[in-house]
Every structure is written in C-alpha cells, then in structure tokens.
Amino acid sequence: MKVPAVKLLILNLRSSEPASAMPHGGKRVKRKETFWMACDSTEQLRAEYGPFRTREEAEAQARNLGFEFLLRYEHVLSEEEKIVEVHTVFVELPAAEESNSVTCRFHTRCASCGECSVHEEAFRAEVWADIHEFEHSRHRVRLFEQTRAAGLKEIANWRECA
C-alpha cells in the first residue's frame, strides 16, 4: 500500500497528458499539476493509494479502503518540467454513512408506501416495522441488510420467522 516513488507516479501521469496542453504565455511559464491520493492518516507514516486525477475518484477509493483522508498534491513545475514546489493539503472526508465501527446496518423499507429507515441493530428494524405495520394496515415492510462487502441485500421472509 505504500507508495515508494511519487516522482515515478507523476511521470506515469504525465505520459498520457502531453505538455502541449499547457498554456504558453510568458517566458517563464510555470505549470501547476494537481492530483489526489487516498490515505489512512495524516501521520508521517501513512498508507497512501493513488494517484487519482480527480477528487471524486480518490474519495471513492478511500471509502472502499476505509481510509479517512485525501491528500491533495500540488506540484509547481518549471519550464523544464522540474518540480520546483510541492504543496500538500490533507482533506478529511466527511463521516461516511457507514463508519468503520459499523460494518452492518439494517434498512427497512415499506413495500406499500415507500417509507424507509436505517437502523444499526436488527431489533430496532423490527420495532420500526412493527409500528409501521400497526399504524398502516396491510403495509408490508421489507428488510435489507447492508454490509461493506455485499452492499444491500434483502432478507426475505424475515417477518415470518421473527
């Protein structure tokens, strides 16, 4: 997971992005290059994953890996394409819908009216369903289990076996 050579990665990035794309205004044109990494902490010793061209890609990968930070690299390049300045900015991801401590959640959704809710414990889902089905006769609540690996998965016949 460690990224050994950022410089190498940048070269790879650039191979698909011709230098002609940059504007040539004055004599001393400096070009700025930005990319994103997913990372697990802001410490010196951290795992980084990437690079990504867009924040969205990095964020999606970070969420996949359970990482909580993004690192934005800004390189200021000289005319000779040498890195003259490096800026790094850490971005903390907003709390994910499912945090690290919660690996499984229960989603209830009424098949009749579409009302839905999310619960961290199975019994709360049951209580929600009980109340809903009590308040709305002939409504039927479906239960979904959400796990990091499998996403949403319906638990069929759950009311029958309760």
Ligand SMILES: [Zn+2]
């Ligand atoms: Zn309903």
